[in-house]
Amino acid sequence: DPVLSLEDVSISYGHVSAVTGVTLTLYAGETLALIGPNGAGKSTLLRGITNQTRKSNGKIRFGGRDISSTPPHRLTRAGIIHVPEGRQVVAPLTVRENLQLAARASRRCPRREIEASIDRVYDLFAPLARLRDTPSGLLSGGEQQMVAIGRALMARPVVLLLDEPSMGLAPVMVEVIYEFLGVHRDALGGTAILLAEQSRIALDVADRAAVLSCGQLGFVGPSSDLNESLL
Numbered sequence: 001d002p003v004l005s006l007e008d009v010s011i012s013y014g015h016v017s018a019v020t021g022v023t024l025t026l027y028a029g030e031t032l033a034l035i036g037p038n039g040a041g042k043s044t045l046l047r048g049i050t051n052q053t054r055k056s057n058g059k060i061r062f063g064g065r066d067i068s069s070t071p072p073h074r075l076t077r078a079g080i081i082h083v084p085e086g087r088q089v090v091a092p093l094t095v096r097e098n099l100q101l102a103a104r105a106s107r108r109c110p111r112r113e114i115e116a117s118i119d120r121v122y123d124l125f126a127p128l129a130r131l132r133d134t135p136s137g138l139l140s141g142g143e144q145q146m147v148a149i150g151r152a153l154m155a156r157p158v159v160l161l162l163d164e165p166s167m168g169l170a171p172v173m174v175e176v177i178y179e180f181l182g183v184h185r186d187a188l189g190g191t192a193i194l195l196a197e198q199s200r201i202a203l204d205v206a207d208r209a210a211v212l213s214c215g216q217l218g219f220v221g222p223s224s225d226l227n228e229s230l231l
């Protein structure tokens with residue numbers, strides 16, 4: 001079933017067009033890799049979906065509802081959870097406090113299920129368990145990215161928008177993050193993931209891939225069909 005559909009979405013910054021005529025459907029439970037070089041428009045598109053950036057044209061539907069102009073906080077409430085690039089954590093708060101806060105702020109995790117959900121995040125990202133009482137600002141980049149994704153999971157996403165989770169990470173941390181993305185289906189049930197990346201690493205965990213270049217979609221199809229020449 002389609003959970004999120006974009007129809008002819010365009011976004012410009014002044015006269016500069018960053019995203020042009022993007023039509024794309026995300027299905028329940030799938031991971032769709034959005035592949036494109038720096039400046040291709042990936043971040044702009046993710047921000048457009050969550051209405052953090054104004055669209056100049058196009059329609060977005062979530063479970064059949066038109067959400068083209070729904071404000072960001074209501075989209076969070078509805079289960080569209082965005083993890084922007086740059087590891088968004090509340091630095092002075094511990095790992096555990098970050099996860100608790102994310103659960104409360106989203107209002108999507110019942111209060112008495114918060115602790116169990118936190119334990120599930122520790123199951124997914126084992127290194128976080130022993131760091132639970134450490135201020136998040138003291139963690140490594142990779143550990144902070146785990147917290148950022150963990151925070152998103154606390155909101156019980158229906159759609160998870162991940163913006164370049166591997167950016168700036170040591171290879172071993174990229175592996176940990178991607179190991180999670182590879183097994184998420186078991187852990188998350190029907191969550192659909194739109195995963196923006198520059199590198200082809202995203203293809204390893206994606207069901208389908210969409211290639212964005214200069215704001216326009218090219219190839220869209222099974223990630224295994226995306227050969228080197230198309231990137």
Ligand code: ADP
Pocket residue numbers: 038039043
């Ligand atoms: P990305 O890796 O996604 O291209 P950038 O480093 O280019 O990210 O951008 C970082 C921040 O700067 C973002 O918040 C983005 O919106 C903003 N930004 C990027 N390009 C420009 C630009 N040409 N003018 C103004 N702001 C920009």
Ligand code: ADP
Pocket residue numbers: 013016017018036037038039040041042043044045
């Ligand atoms: P990507 O995420 O694929 O690196 P972006 O969405 O960050 O691409 O950027 C797409 C284009 O839009 C780039 O040319 C970038 O410079 C421009 N851009 C991004 N954010 C802004 C902004 N806030 N103001 C002006 N231009 C921007």
